[in-house]
Amino acid sequence: MIAKEFDYQRPATLEEATAILVAHPGETTRILAGGTDLVAWLRDDAVAPDLVVDIKDIPDLRDIRMEGDTLHLGSLTTFTDLIESDIVEEHAPLLIEMASTVASAGIRNRATMVGNICSAVPSCDAGPVLLALDTTVHLAGPGGARSVHIDDWFVGLRQTALTDDEVVTHVTIKLQEHGGAYVKLMRYAGEDLAQAAVGIVVYPDHDYRVAFGAVAPTPIRSARIEEALAGKPLDESLIAEVVGMVPDEISPITDMRATAEYRTHMCQVMLKRGLEAAVQRLAGIGPAYETRLI
Template identity: 50%
Template sequence: MSIAHEFEYERAATLAEALGWLAKPGTMALAGGTDLIAWLRDGAVTPKRVVDVKGIPELQGIAKERGGRWLRVGAAVPLAEVVESELVREVAPELAEAASMMASVGVRNRGTVAGNICSAVPCCDCGPALLVLGAEVVVAGKGGERRVGIDDWFLGPRKTALKLGELVTGIRIPIRAHWGAFAKLKRYRGEDLAQASAAVSVSEKGEWRVALGSVGPVPMRSPAAEKALSGKDAGKLSAADFEQAGEAAAQEARPITDIRSSETYRRLMTAVLVKRAAAQAVARRAGKGVELGVNVMEED
């Protein structure tokens, strides 16, 4: 299927150039294009102009910031690089794991974490991972740079805190000793989106974070699941503790029935995914289960 709608294509070489284009009404940023091209083809969006931001120097690279307290993932970095990065695997294993389970190698070679959270569909896999990581989104605009906490980023399906004329330049992830895991259910092997997903992390100090995908209008934290796991020695948690957390998350989830799954099934599977991800985080804490993506669930 071709794109019927006509639009101008601009390739920005600098951040200033991109912001100049984005200030003009009807302009959309294009990173990997794995969502945007599909939307253009379907007529879901009809911009006057598309600005390719993939070559902007400020949007490149994965590196620790000066001071060593944050890891920055550039907005143009392909998901495949995020999966392979030793730094991401060390600082943000749940993000590496979520990215490793997205789409296919071809899509991961083009798509980006920033594009994923700017698309902001309820099933965006980077959402739950970034929520448990406590990430910040770095946004550039005419007035300079601002940072948006990931808890304040998702405003609704396909709605984010990004304002007209702004561009995401990167994602900042706090560096803190913790262990995490991401688990996801999709209908079949290969390029399908999640029916339900969960990210879980536990810090060195025993702080638990649990976040869910595809079971609400936006990726969401589950305070009830976090409470169920808190206050106990992480090394001594039992299968019953993980199950209790899963049940709490399932109750807190706000799933709908749609083409991919029913509300009831999503709720049931949320319980399973939280249980598995929590157990995986604890296994990693004990130095086991470090391989990424081993707990992916598929029906075939």
């Protein structure tokens, strides 16, 4: 049950949405897209907004398309949309590997990828993958449009670069030939939050991107691990070197779902298996995307 009353508005255009946000300065406002996180937070009294702005009626926010070498994903794109998209399957199957691990089919039908990164919870599935890819978040507000690179998006626990008078319109991912892997540790297969997660992208010139989820206040990239890998073909010695760096790169907690020590150990296991899978996928020798690696 949602105990606290709030105002609800459902704009039909982006301009109307931003005008509503500007007209309510100083108020606690929440954007409603899929609503899977927001509704749960409202029921638990984790948030108490004065105003909820429902953007589901705004056209063109569910668009999936390629623009040259750039993948465009509207902010209302759900995880199911990603899974079922031929465009995503052809150009960015790593997104499907990630999306297929999210909660249940019912949640995937409603939850949006952009909403996932706007929640900015440590365990958000999209975070490590979008950090590993060359992702930009595009916003609309009273000052016009602006863009934020994913490296600058997560600013703290449940905090992002999004301001109170802005709406995310879409994300873009600049694509080139790559192999990737998303490895997620769960208590059971499916319908669970990540206990820990690793997102990896490898390019043909031995350029690596490595990001972790659920082991710090926000999803994080590891510049030190990337630098250690840079320009080098993957072998057992290199894997051992970067696996040994993991404890200094993450800051997991102990909670009801896992201990910090277990999360650290499994991040080392997942980094090793993810790197191996990403390199093999780049070479076209498998394992297939969506193959469980742990």
